[in-house]
Amino acid sequence: EKELREFGGEVDDRIGRLDVRRKEFEGKLEVIIRELEKKNSERESLRNEIARIESEIDSKTSLIGKMEAEREAAESGLKKISKKEVTDKIEELKEVIGRLRDEERDITSNIKTLTKEMEMVEERAGEIESRINEIDRKEREYSSSIKELDKLYRENKDRMEALMEVERNMLGKMKGLTGERDRLYRESVEIENKIDSLSTKMETSLDLISRARARLPTLEQTLAEMMLETEGIEFDDKEIESVDELKAKIKDMESKMEKLQPVNMLALEEYERQEERRKKFEDDIARLKEQRRNLIRLVNEIEGKKKDSFYEVYNAVKENFERIYTELLGGGEATLVLENQENPFDGGLIIKARPKGKKTMRLNALSGGEKSMASLAFIFAIQAYDPSPFYILDEVDMFLDGKNAERVADMIKDRSRSTQFISISLRRVTLNKADHIYGVTMQEGVSTLVGNVNLEQVEKIVEVK
CATH class of the missing domain: 1.10.287.2610 (Helix Hairpins)
Structure with missing residues (x-):
């Protein structure tokens, strides 16, 4: 159902x-x-x-x-x-x-x-x-x-x-049976509780009886010895308590013993179990400490390998950058410097360049065109170490003069034999080096892609520098 x-x-x-x-x-x-x-x-x-x-x-x-x-x-x-x-x-x-x-x-x-x-x-x-x-x-x-x-x-x-x-x-039909079942269950629980209580009292009484029986021979022997020792000695009846008083004292002692119930007879077993747990925890702690030491050692090894890999890439890119910068500008020098040589991941990377006929300066102190040339040299240096399938360059020759724009176009043309370049440009010298030219026109807010553009026809419509 x-x-x-x-x-x-x-x-x-x-x-x-x-x-x-x-x-x-x-x-x-x-x-x-x-x-x-x-x-x-x-x-x-x-x-x-x-x-x-x-x-x-x-x-x-x-x-x-x-x-x-x-x-x-x-x-x-x-x-x-x-x-x-x-x-x-x-x-x-x-x-x-x-x-x-x-x-x-x-x-x-x-x-x-x-x-x-x-x-x-x-x-x-x-x-x-x-x-x-x-x-x-x-x-x-x-x-x-x-x-x-x-x-x-x-x-x-x-x-x-x-x-x-x-x-x-x-x-x-089940409702009535359920009520009867609940009532019988409550009665059975009460009976079980009474049985448990009586069983505890009976076990205590049997324990006292067994102890008394065990001591009875010794007491009888002690009583016989005392009777031999006390022969001929007279006792004052007033000093000896009556049997009723002794029974009252015994009853009082039994009530005090009952008040100490229930005695947890499983305490020793619980202690042993907890002792085993403590030993197990100590073993776990020792194992975790060993794992921690192993993890620390592994992290140190990974950090060392990471640093070695970084320096391998850094040195290769630095060498490519110094060579390509001189080649791209037809002179001058440039280099890469780490802010933190000991721990390179806690510092940054500084680009220093000395254009031809000028002094060495950081990248942020160069002019717009010089920054573009240094940045392009850095991109080409990374591309020489680990080429990508294609690159997208968005008007990278905007701030360059005609001579530098031609050098950049020549380098893109040279490297396009192994890698695809998609360059967005309005410079004639770059368009002349391109294998394919695509134009984008907009009429009434709608852009249209035009392929196989004829540069001479374009020059009649817009000015291409």
Whole structure:
């Protein structure tokens, strides 16, 4: 019955969880459907925009044709017009043609951008449709599971109600038996307590009897000896206590002995057990002390190995840094210094550099460009010791002059044979060294990634130093 109730509760819990997950999937499905409708609307608007732009291209092409015809007509009439007028007319037509060609290039670029965006929207729509299909499949599976569990729940619920009715009937009968059982249990406990008390008194009395019996021969012998010694001696009856008084004294002594009850006869055993525990604790303490000594020794060994490993890396990076700094700047010197030579983990690392023609200074005293060069030399020194798969450099040549920027670009180019570099830069000298150039544009708050950038075309739009 208990297992049935637990199973019923487990079924309710599983049905509840499945219902929650079904509602969660329905909510996600609604969000995805709304997003799909939005993407479809955006796709339609992009198609309309492309159609409009293509119409503009046709009209502009027609206009260019008309202008070409006008130019040819103007050339045929050159003989009738003065040289100055012809020159002015040609220049005017060239300006118009140039503007039209610029508009055509802009429109073509917009078409490419919108086409790429439409492809992305269509790809996203395909992903959303596949997700919708997957959610529909899971929803069908969960619906089937819910139906099966619901059927099983109803069957078990009927059985559980019948068993609960039987349980209620049995509980009514058990209440009276439980009360009777409790009463009998209390009476048995009282009887056991009385038996224990009587057993204790009986054991005490038997012990006293056995002791008295053991002493009886000795007392009889002592009494006989005293009677022999006291022969012929007269006693005063007043000095001898009566038997009743002696019995009263004995009874008083017995009551005092009873007051000392119960005597703990297990005290010796408890003492021995506690003594064994004390010895065990002493052994544990000795073992823990030995473990502590071993741990301290292990920590010292690890600290020594850690320091040795650190100095191995530090010396290698320091050597690379001194060499790369001189190579990167075409002269000068630089080095790494530990604040705490004895315990390097309690101090920091100091970078000292002497640019060509200057004195030695710390990193924080250098100019912006000198700091950048020293920092790059340190990065390349670490990369020479333990290369990473790729590096991301964000406008590291911003504060460098043209010569130093070219040196940094050459070093990145040289090291890109074994490691990938992703460098964000606006410097022409860096872009010229790049294997691939990617541009990022923003229109109406939307960023777009443009690949295979032509540097000459970019220079016509923005200034690249």
